[in-house]
Amino acid sequence: MSSTSQKHKDFVSEPMGDKPVTALSGIGDTLAKRLEEQGFDKASVVLGQFLLLRKDMELFTDWLKDTAGANSRQAGSCALCLKEWCDAFL
Amino acid sequence: MASTQLTDEELFSQLKCFGFTPGPVTESTRPVYLKKLKKFREEQQQRGKGRGSSTTTSSSSSSTGASRPVRHDVRRLSSGRRPGLKSSVLGFSSDESDAEAPLKRKGLDHNKRANRNPHLQQQLKIKATAPPNEANKKLYGVGTALKSNSFPSPGGQTSPSLGWETGKRSRHDPESRDEDGSDEELQNSHSVNGRSAARLNTSQLAGEYSDSDEEEVGAPGGPDRDRRSLELRRICTTGPFPSHLDGRGSWVGTKNCAYNPLGNRSMLGGREGPEERVKKSDLDASGGSQSHMVPRKSVYGSLGEDHQSKSGENNHVNSEEGPFRSAGAARFGAGLRPRFPGSGSPAPASRGGYPNHSPVPNHLYGQKKNLAAPEDELLLQFKREGPASSGSFSAHYLSMFLLTAACLFFLLLGLVYIRMRGSGATGVDGVIKSHPFGSHFDSLYDQAEKDAILKLLLSLHDHLAVVAGHHDCGDQQFPNRSLSRNKVTEYLLAQNGEFKDFIDVALEWIIRASQDVGIRLTGRVADDPVTDVSEISWLESTHPRMPLGCRFRRALLTVMSKVALVAVAVGFIWSVVCYVKYRWRREEEETRQMYDLVERIIDVLRTHSEACQENRDLEPYLPIPHVRDSLVEVQDRKKMKKIWDRAVHYISSDESRIRTETQQIKGADFKVWRWIQPPLICDKSKGWQGKAFPLNRRNSPPNSLTPCLKIRNMFDPDMEVGDNWDLAIQEAILEKCSDNDGIVHISVDKSSKEGCVYVKCLSAEHSGKAFKALHGSWFDGKLVTVKYLRLDRYHQRFPQAQGCSTPLRASSLHQNITNTSPFLLQQGPPNASGFS
Numbered sequence: 018m019s020s021t022s023q024k025h026k027d028f029v030s031e032p033m034g035d036k037p038v039t040a041l042s043g044i045g046d047t048l049a050k051r052l053e054e055q056g057f058d059k060a061s062v063v064l065g066q067f068l069l070l071r072k073d074m075e076l077f078t079d080w081l082k083d084t085a086g087a088n089s090r091q092a093g094s095c096a097l098c099l100k101e102w103c104d105a106f107l
Numbered sequence: 108m109a110s111t112q113l114t115d116e117e118l119f120s121q122l123k124c125f126g127f128t129p130g131p132v133t134e135s136t137r138p139v140y141l142k143k144l145k146k147f148r149e150e151q152q153q154r155g156k157g158r159g160s161s162t163t164t165s166s167s168s169s170s171t172g173a174s175r176p177v178r179h180d181v182r183r184l185s186s187g188r189r190p191g192l193k194s195s196v197l198g199f200s201s202d203e204s205d206a207e208a209p210l211k212r213k214g215l216d217h218n219k220r221a222n223r224n225p226h227l228q229q230q231l232k233i234k235a236t237a238p239p240n241e242a243n244k245k246l247y248g249v250g251t252a253l254k255s256n257s258f259p260s261p262g263g264q265t266s267p268s269l270g271w272e273t274g275k276r277s278r279h280d281p282e283s284r285d286e287d288g289s290d291e292e293l294q295n296s297h298s299v300n301g302r303s304a305a306r307l308n309t310s311q312l313a314g315e316y317s318d319s320d321e322e323e324v325g326a327p328g329g330p331d332r333d334r335r336s337l338e339l340r341r342i343c344t345t346g347p348f349p350s351h352l353d354g355r356g357s358w359v360g361t362k363n364c365a366y367n368p369l370g371n372r373s374m375l376g377g378r379e380g381p382e383e384r385v386k387k388s389d390l391d392a393s394g395g396s397q398s399h400m401v402p403r404k405s406v407y408g409s410l411g412e413d414h415q416s417k418s419g420e421n422n423h424v425n426s427e428e429g430p431f432r433s434a435g436a437a438r439f440g441a442g443l444r445p446r447f448p449g450s451g452s453p454a455p456a457s458r459g460g461y462p463n464h465s466p467v468p469n470h471l472y473g474q475k476k477n478l479a480a481p482e483d484e485l486l487l488q489f490k491r492e493g494p495a496s497s498g499s500f501s502a503h504y505l506s507m508f509l510l511t512a513a514c515l516f517f518l519l520l521g522l523v524y525i526r527m528r529g530s531g532a533t534g535v536d537g538v539i540k541s542h543p544f545g546s547h548f549d550s551l552y553d554q555a556e557k558d559a560i561l562k563l564l565l566s567l568h569d570h571l572a573v574v575a576g577h578h579d580c581g582d583q584q585f586p587n588r589s590l591s592r593n594k595v596t597e598y599l600l601a602q603n604g605e606f607k608d609f610i611d612v613a614l615e616w617i618i619r620a621s622q623d624v625g626i627r628l629t630g631r632v633a634d635d636p637v638t639d640v641s642e643i644s645w646l647e648s649t650h651p652r653m654p655l656g657c658r659f660r661r662a663l664l665t666v667m668s669k670v671a672l673v674a675v676a677v678g679f680i681w682s683v684v685c686y687v688k689y690r691w692r693r694e695e696e697e698t699r700q701m702y703d704l705v706e707r708i709i710d711v712l713r714t715h716s717e718a719c720q721e722n723r724d725l726e727p728y729l730p731i732p733h734v735r736d737s738l739v740e741v742q743d744r745k746k747m748k749k750i751w752d753r754a755v756h757y758i759s760s761d762e763s764r765i766r767t768e769t770q771q772i773k774g775a776d777f778k779v780w781r782w783i784q785p786p787l788i789c790d791k792s793k794g795w796q797g798k799a800f801p802l803n804r805r806n807s808p809p810n811s812l813t814p815c816l817k818i819r820n821m822f823d824p825d826m827e828v829g830d831n832w833d834l835a836i837q838e839a840i841l842e843k844c845s846d847n848d849g850i851v852h853i854s855v856d857k858s859s860k861e862g863c864v865y866v867k868c869l870s871a872e873h874s875g876k877a878f879k880a881l882h883g884s885w886f887d888g889k890l891v892t893v894k895y896l897r898l899d900r901y902h903q904r905f906p907q908a909q910g911c912s913t914p915l916r917a918s919s920l921h922q923n924i925t926n927t928s929p930f931l932l933q934q935g936p937p938n939a940s941g942f943s
Contacts, residue, residue, distance in 0.1 A: 023824055024858055070139065071130040080139045 025094065028060075029101045036060045043087070043094030051085040067099045074100055118144065125151075525662040560609045560616070566602050567595065567613070568625045568648065575651030582654075589629065589647035614643055625650045697750055704747075704754040705762070707738050708780075712765055716782035728770060730777035731755060795843055796885040807882060808895065811875025814868045815896040818881055820889045821855075822862040833857055836864060841917035844880050849873025850915050852908040862889070867901060867908050 021029075025042035033040065039049045041060050057063050070076040077099070078092035087095070113121070115132040118140055122129045125147040129140050552560065571590060578588040590598070599610055617626055629645040653661070711734055719725045739747050759767045764784040769776055800806065821836055829835075833855035844850060849869035856863045868874035874895070882893040902909050 027857075066135055069130050069133060069136050071128070073130075076139050076143070079142060080136070083138060083142075084135075 021097075022094070025098050025101075028098050029105060032106055033060045033064065033102065038063055041095050042098035043091040044085075045091075048085045048087055048091060055084055057084075063095075064099055064102070067096070067103070072100060072103060113141075122147070521662075525659050528658060528662045528665070556609070559603075559605050560613050562603070563599060563609050564613050564617070564624070564626075567599060567646070568650075569652070570598055571595075571626055571646055571648035572650055572652040575648040576653035576657070579651050580653050580657035589627075589645040592644055592646065595646050618643075697753075700747070701750050701753045701757065704738065704750060705757055708734055708754065708758060709762065709765070711738065712780055712782040713784075716784075726770075726772075728768065728779040728781040730770070730772055730779045731767075732777070734780065794887065795839065796888070799883045799885060799890055802879055802882060807878065811871040811878060812895040813898050813901075814871050814874045815898055815901040816866040816868070816874050816877060816881075817894045817896045818864040818866060819892045819894070820862050821864050821886060821891060822889075824857060824860065824862065838917055839886065840864060840866065840881070841915055843884070844877045845917055847873055847876045847880065848914045848916075850877065851911040851913060852905065853915060854905055854908070865896070865901065865905065867905070867911065869912070869914065 074096040077096045081087045081092040627647045628643045719727045766781045770779045837853045852867040854865045878893050
């Protein structure tokens with residue numbers, strides 16, 4: 018199995034549409050709840066934040082850690098997921 | 108920093124000052140950018156401090172992670188960076204470092220490099236102090252405290268900007284200036300447009316030289332640095348190069364460091380610089396000490412001066428470096444020459460002052476490297492990789508020399524051979540010195556007589572040899588190979604009057620001689636052995652001596668004929684080999700095609716038999732010609748005929764699943780193929796396979812607790828293939844619980860490792876029934892377990908389940924069941940009475 022999870026693959030394989038934040042790789046229930054509290058209730062909103070940071074993975078991971086209390090692995094996974102999605106669909 | 112007082116615009120502009128292009132500063136991005144600004148500022152401060160001291164501890168450099176001596180850091184960093192460098196520049200695979208670093212570096216680099224390009228040198232200082240905020244970035248951050256921490260990685264990005272390059276310079280300079288610890292130098296270097304890059308280069312080179320020795324030379328970073336420095340050098344454009352160099356040279360010359368700065372002369376030599384430097388460093392792996400480098404640098408200086416004459420100043424350098432330089436010059440000439448149009452003029456002038464300027468040229472030379480084009484770094488990297496690059500220049504000359512020597516040798520050999528051949532045999536001309544007449548001869552005559560006789564014989568022999576030789580060569584003057592006795596006598600008398608008396612004696616001795624003296628005597632009748640002097644009528648030489656031209660011609664002819672013979676033989680053998688190979692290849696190709704065809708036939712037959720299974724109208728066999736016509740293209744049929752026949756033969760003999768028969772089809776007899784393998788049972792479909800244990804009071808709750816179930820181990824998410832396997836799972840569950848009409852919601856958790864399925868039933872009763880049906884059953888080889896779930900948790904997780912009240916049926920999963928019995932429909936919200 019490659020190093021990306023099933024969740025990652027599922028997310029990157031199609032336009033995200035209206036998927037919830039839990040669809041993002043690395044974002045589980047807890048993180049999703051925290052993000053939703055901040056107003057990021059859909060994956061697209063998180064994508065918006067990623068794009069605001071000019072698709073900089075480091076900045077995004079920093080942001081995610083600060084905002085949702087993610088650890089490095091989760092934040093990195095999410096950033097990578099979004100980046101790949103952008104590469105594919107943007 | 109009173110960052111909280113910054114407005115968005117201020118934050119934005121401050122970030123831009125550091126060479127970073129931020130996105131829009133909004134309420135969500137603000138904190139991130141503030142953090143970044145802080146990091147920038149910290150690094151700036153650190154770099155400022157680090158320059159002065161030599162013990163700046165390594166900051167949170169992730170790759171080094173500790174405050175260590177520069178060398179070690181640099182080494183590790185450089186090694187770590189090298190792959191990144193390569194990968195970002197050339198796409199070479201990295202050998203060892205962490206995979207993250209290159210990724211991050213690349214990502215960040217793009218921003219940084221692009222932004223740094225337009226910046227001018229005056230901003231360099233600032234820029235030099237504005238490293239990327241992370242440790243990784245610090246690696247290649249301009250001007251980070253090199254001594255202690257990350258060895259800056261110039262990254263592979265060759266941004267053709269002076270600013271960047273000077274930034275690098277500043278980065279490296281601190282290293283080189285380790286002992287000096289001169290900040291002002293750095294700043295001066297900043298002011299000098301790109302010139303101080305030379306120092307960078309020198310320092311890098313020094314580092315290379317000392318690298319292997321692990322000496323703290325103050326220039327860590329081995330070949331990687333050199334490469335990078337080379338890249339840097341490439342980037343520089345000429346500009347006001349000489350003037351700067353002069354100023355620099357004088358200034359730097361005062362410094363007592365190993366990296367003698369180069370004057371503008373070495374500008375010339377610097378052209379070859381990078382490559383030679385590279386080679387030099389390769390060659391001088393052991394040269395660790397700085398003092399070591401000085402003589403070398405002087406060499407370079409000399410090379411630099413004499414760049415135009417390729418021979419170089421060999422008097423100053425060893426032969427190696429001469430060719431070295433010229434080869435380097437040759438290589439770089441095309442690319443670099445245009446850059447230094449004015450370089451020629453200073454060269455002669457500098458010649459006189461060479462000894463004084465030996466330190467200076469080195470510096471220039473180093474700077475030269477800076478000026479090389481970015482594309483040359485590619486070349487350099489290749490050279491770096493190839494170990495032969497260092498010796499290539501001298502090797503070139505060496506090979507030329509060897510070649511000429513070999514040619515001369517063979518020429519000599521040929522001449523000697525011709526000489527030999529011309530003479531026809533080993534010359535046996537030593538009659539004078541030693542004669543074949545034996546000691547008896549010596550005793551009979553005294554010295555004078557002996558000499559006379561021998562001289563006579565010698566001249567006779569020579570004359571005869573000449574005659575014979577000319578005759579053999581087809582010279583018309585000598586129609587006869589042998590000379591008659593009279594002629595011989597005449598000739599000898601003409602030679603020397605004294606001979607007269609000795610002629611007969613000599614002839615007699617010739618007869619008496621037991622060995623061949625080179626003269627053959629024949630009597631009146633040819634080929635009669637001569638026993639007496641009186642019988643001699645013809646004299647002939649047995650060792651003809653041909654004129655040179657004739658010899659040469661003959662030799663050439665023989666050689667060429669032999670060579671031609673050999674060539675013909677070789678050609679013949681080679682053609683035979685080629686033919687054999689061609690045939691063999693043809694055979695292989697045909698066999699491959701045949702197998703391919705056989706496989707296709709098998710596929711066709713199999714699919715046909717499967718189709719026959721479903722459709723009973725079809726005959727289970729296929730006629731052979733029809734198969735052929737369906738598989739082979741129309742235009743290929745003739746070509747493939749042979750292969751097809753082989754395939755048919757193969758199938759009939761080696762394929763057990765196909766039987767060849769004769770059948771009547773539409774009135775005509777056909778040979779047909781019948782597929783006789785029974786179809787494999789596809790056991791991929793999910794199925795329930797019985798119960799593992801009976802459910803009794805002990806292993807299940809006495810009464811159903813909630814209407815919600817969590818079923819575990821229904822599937823393995825990694826192993827599932829297909830798009831709708833979750834639907835299949837749901838179907839399976841519904842089938843299993845087909846007697847239970849109370850399931851209203853099923854959700855397959857596709858991402859769960861445990862294979863969980865969540866089921867909600869109308870009431871606890873229904874869920875209990877489902878529990879009994881499912882718990883402990885085998886499904887698809889896995890043991891299924893069921894648990895009760897709390898209703899509110901279930902609703903939390905599946906809010907849409909709250910509204911579900913219609914029972915689900917197998918194979919009608921997505922349809923609203925409207926024809927369920929009214930009794931069910933009227934059921935209210937799930938009965939939570941079972942809750943405890």
